[in-house]
Amino acid sequence: MTNAKRIFYFYELLPGFDSGSSAQILRDYVTGGLPRLGWQITLPFKVFPNRFDGWPEFACRNEYSRSLAIKSLFFADKFFARLYLLFHFVAWARNFPGGICICVIREDKFLYLAMVLRVLCRFKLISELHEGGMPFASRSNTTWQYQTFLNSIDGIVFTSRAQLEYIVKLGFVPPRNAIVLPNSVETGKFSKATRSLSKDVLVLTYAGSFIPWKNVPLLFASLALLPSNYRLRIAGGKRNSSHADEYIRGLSSKYDVGNRVDYLGFVEPERVIDEVIDGSSVLLCPLDRSVSSMYATSPMKLVEYMATPIPIVAADVPSVRSLASEDEVFLASPDPTEFASAIVLASQSDCSVMIARANQRARTYDSKCRADVYSRWLVSL
Incomplete structure (x- = not known):
């Protein structure tokens, strides 16, 4: 004993x-x-x-x-x-x-x-x-x-x-x-995700919480600046939450992007890869400049994204830089114009070297x- x-x-x-x-x-x-x-x-x-x-x-x-x-x-x-x-x-x-x-x-x-x-x-x-x-x-x-x-x-x-x-x-x-x-992250599971290489429809994906400092509005503001072939796929909120539905509808209306947003609601974690991440062109990790987002959080979604073969655009804040570098993910300030520019760069680039580096870093978080x-x-x- x-x-x-x-x-x-x-x-x-x-x-x-x-x-x-x-x-x-x-x-x-x-x-x-x-x-x-x-x-x-x-x-x-x-x-x-x-x-x-x-x-x-x-x-x-x-x-x-x-x-x-x-x-x-x-x-x-x-x-x-x-x-x-x-x-x-x-x-x-x-x-x-x-x-x-x-x-x-x-x-x-x-x-x-x-x-x-x-x-x-x-x-x-x-x-x-x-x-x-x-x-x-x-x-x-x-x-x-x-x-x-x-x-x-x-x-x-x-x-x-x-x-x-x-x-x-x-x-x-x-x-x-x-x-x-x-x-930690289950790198084996996330490494099996598939990336969409289509240039006709570019799918931008976010899966996570809607709490204020996650800065979900940044996604909609950035989408509004992008060409019409960019779509936002988003999953999150609470199970059976009408508040989350209203929140997404409100943001879609505010930025006039309702016909380009696919809201999947709450998705069980074991189905996130198949139902949310698979077929994405770019994975998104927005945050604002509050103390919570810059210093307190350890964005576990970012770590999960880094295990996939899909490029990532993340907010350039200290909490993100503590997990990844600009050689592994595309970093941009929480400004819609800069975030949208980083999305275009990520979606139009080969990114194979950057993805390989991100995968290597993710394995240290396995x-x-x-x-x-x-x-x-x-x-x-």
Whole structure:
């Protein structure tokens, strides 16, 4: 038992693939290869016992908890849901007499609870940094409080080098045990996507979220500047969301491109390659100039795109440059004219050398490669 290795991901995952973060956690921690390296993973799901629609099947040796499978009445009060999560965590930690025990938190709101629990249970506490854990989004409202958070954890995982540079730029001192580890991608699957070489109809594709800093309007504004043989294929939003439909219709009307936009709605992740990416001429990764997009995010769609044989146009912001260079993707400012010019260049060029470089970089983000690097770092803590 002393050689056992366990991870408790202190976060409530949502059912189905409506939540991109939940799907990414599963890929990084379960299907990506950590169990293959001897890690037992506990993920608390915020679901009912029969609500696993759309989730992949897991090997029986992988632990996953339905600890929050309580009635919806309790979910109206987060206190009960968090209390249930707390009880499950204590049971997990106290029943682990030896080996390596890791608790992963995403945001500082769980810090003090985790620190109290660490007095009762022996484990290492690390933070995996995402948008919600950055200083501007943190519950630690002062510089001193956020530095206390950084000082109180045993290690930190930056999912983008831009995050690390931003925190240092603000004057914070990150923990000594720090690693830059972008989210993983299943390169084998995305490498099978097909590129359209047609010049009669050029298909520009975006698959992702519609939250404001993703800058989806940039796609429509750029499309309006392009010749009529360019079409926009877009997938995203929430499952059965009328709001997303209205949002896309509104942008199509505003930029007068409605007859050139194909909105596919919400598409399950396992069907994105076949239904969305296949047959694309160019893949698009728009972002704005907010702090969230420039420094906080690690654009996982960009990494997925880089594994395909299709050229990419991405916003030229620090978070993108931390994952790719101008030798691998076409970079353009979040200005419609410049973004449209980059699209034309990408769609009219051979791009074979650039695509090969992007594919090579994507392989360094492969889920199995990430699991190997992450496992070695965790063991070294």
